[in-house]
Amino acid sequence: MFRKLLGSILLVLTFTGFSGVIKAETTMTVLVTGANRGIGLELVRQLRAQGHQVIGTARNPAEASELKETGAVLVSLDVADSNSVRAMAEELEGQKIDLLINNAGIMGHSAKSFAETDFDQVVTTFDVNSLGPMRVTQALLPNLLAGKGKTVVQISSTMGSITNNGGGYYGYRASKSALNMLNKSLALELADMGITSIVLHPGWVQTRLGGAGAAITTQESVAGMLAVIDELGPEDTGRFLDYQGKELPW
Numbered sequence: 001m002f003r004k005l006l007g008s009i010l011l012v013l014t015f016t017g018f019s020g021v022i023k024a025e026t027t028m029t030v031l032v033t034g035a036n037r038g039i040g041l042e043l044v045r046q047l048r049a050q051g052h053q054v055i056g057t058a059r060n061p062a063e064a065s066e067l068k069e070t071g072a073v074l075v076s077l078d079v080a081d082s083n084s085v086r087a088m089a090e091e092l093e094g095q096k097i098d099l100l101i102n103n104a105g106i107m108g109h110s111a112k113s114f115a116e117t118d119f120d121q122v123v124t125t126f127d128v129n130s131l132g133p134m135r136v137t138q139a140l141l142p143n144l145l146a147g148k149g150k151t152v153v154q155i156s157s158t159m160g161s162i163t164n165n166g167g168g169y170y171g172y173r174a175s176k177s178a179l180n181m182l183n184k185s186l187a188l189e190l191a192d193m194g195i196t197s198i199v200l201h202p203g204w205v206q207t208r209l210g211g212a213g214a215a216i217t218t219q220e221s222v223a224g225m226l227a228v229i230d231e232l233g234p235e236d237t238g239r240f241l242d243y244q245g246k247e248l249p250w
């Protein structure tokens, strides 16, 4: 997205015959949810290192010391709580956002078998993983429309792929499948407004959610995802990609 946006600015300057030295505006404003630890924190770190302005959300900003150290603006947000989402949107009223990364998520009740599955807890998992990103995107639509980047990234999972289902984890898998479906509908509708919205699998990552035995570090995952995001254009809206840019089956 960033590279493509810069490319179009330079193209316009070429057509207008401009030949002086320009200092193109390449920094963007990015909002990352669930930014106090794991993948979200690393997203903020790498985006800050690239010089971007970042708003990082946390359920408890007072305890988010590592996030504070990045220089990001801290905002309080529980994606499962409509009042909290509304308060966040009010706090950010008038703030342009180029890129929204809906990263906050939970494994929830991690029973592997159907017999052990607690459906009351599955409801909570849906509330955070499927509806949370929709609440946040809806609340921040004016901010996204005011920004130049006009990009939304939902951090989903290959575990939400019906084709790749290896069994178990009923709540988590279904919550990410639902997120994928919600994003597809959203992408179709927001395309008319010039917004690109994709679902992105970060890989199996060493975090509290992924576990210490996961395949890759947060640094590898995030570097890959930011490279994928960098190349996004309107033609990509609605796609399901992984951190290496590979298309995943629904």
Ligand SMILES: NC(=O)c1ccc[n+]([C@@H]2O[C@H](COP(=O)([O-])OP(=O)(O)OC[C@H]3O[C@@H](n4cnc5c(N)ncnc54)[C@H](OP(=O)(O)O)[C@@H]3O)[C@@H](O)[C@H]2O)c1
Residues within 6 Å of the ligand: 033, 034, 035, 036, 037, 038, 039, 040, 058, 059, 060, 077, 078, 079, 080, 103, 104, 105, 106, 107, 128, 155, 156, 157, 158, 201, 202, 203, 204, 205, 206, 207, 208, 209, 210, 211, 214
């Ligand atoms: N790690 C993996 O292997 C993997 C694989 C595929 C997809 N993912 C996805 O990647 C995303 C990030 O996961 P992670 O591995 O970094 O997990 P993590 O280390 O457990 O971090 C999860 C983050 O989400 C926040 N969060 C949880 N519930 C929230 C709520 N109701 N409102 C706002 N924030 C909330 C947490 O905040 P608190 O500190 O307040 O709990 C934390 O900041 C998730 O969407 C996950 O499903 C991860």
